[in-house]
Amino acid sequence: MIKLYGHEMSGNSYKPRLLLELLNIEYEWVKVDLMKGEQKLPEYLALNPLGQVPLLVDGDTKLADAQAILVYLARQHGGDRWLPLDALPLAQVVRWLSTTAGEIRQGPEHSRLYYLFGATSINIERAHQQAENILTQLDRHLSTRNWLEFDRPTIADIAVFPYVALANDGKIDLAPYPSVLAWIDRIKQLPGYIPMAGL
Numbered sequence: 481m482i483k484l485y486g487h488e489m490s491g492n493s494y495k496p497r498l499l500l501e502l503l504n505i506e507y508e509w510v511k512v513d514l515m516k517g518e519q520k521l522p523e524y525l526a527l528n529p530l531g532q533v534p535l536l537v538d539g540d541t542k543l544a545d546a547q548a549i550l551v552y553l554a555r556q557h558g559g560d561r562w563l564p565l566d567a568l569p570l571a572q573v574v575r576w577l578s579t580t581a582g583e584i585r586q587g588p589e590h591s592r593l594y595y596l597f598g599a600t601s602i603n604i605e606r607a608h609q610q611a612e613n614i615l616t617q618l619d620r621h622l623s624t625r626n627w628l629e630f631d632r633p634t635i636a637d638i639a640v641f642p643y644v645a646l647a648n649d650g651k652i653d654l655a656p657y658p659s660v661l662a663w664i665d666r667i668k669q670l671p672g673y674i675p676m677a678g679l
């Protein structure tokens with residue numbers, strides 16, 4: 481059976497967990513207690529030398545990184561519906577995977593890390609500015625469509641969703657972004673949806 485190593489407060493762990501639930505795939509959730517530093521213990525580093533969650537183990541396959549795991553699960557179990565392979569639609573989805581690892585990580589994700597986990601090395605003014613920029617773009621993008629790409633949810637939506645929806649943890653008000661709020665509600669209505677702490 482698939483094993484997903486993660487922590488319940490980690491939005492990156494939640495991304496593959498949410499997709500596993502939406503795809504109705506059986507899996508075992510293995511908690512790695514980040515608060516106790518379990519991700520840096522030798523037994524975990526043997527699985528993921530980066531010392532981070534999430535990590536997916538599927539038979540002999542070990543895969544780190546939320547976005548990479550989403551790609552794997554989508555193609556292995558979801559097919560074209562969650563990640564199409566033709567050149568342009570594939571690029572359209574990858575664009576959002578890149579945005580979540582870039583602008584969204586540097587904006588809402590870092591703001592949450594600062595306020596919720598005391599990561600004081602983060603420049604919070606800069607993180608808030610970056611959050612405002614990407615949320616403004618996202619709201620404009622979503623003002624004319626229901627999903628980030630196409631007429632259905634894909635792994636683009638799953639990858640972008642957690643740290644945007646958790647923005648409040650980083651003292652970012654989503655009220656000025658009504659199209660983003662409507663999209664968050666749409667994701668929460670998907671059959672199989674499960675929440676994480678803060679959602």
Ligand SMILES: N[C@@H](CCC(=O)N[C@@H](CS)C(=O)NCC(=O)O)C(=O)O
Binds near residue numbers: 492493514531532534
């Ligand atoms: N690029 C990775 C980043 C994963 C990441 O930042 N994981 C955090 C939790 S959300 C973590 O494991 N932090 C503990 C540490 O770095 O020691 C991904 O997208 O999955």
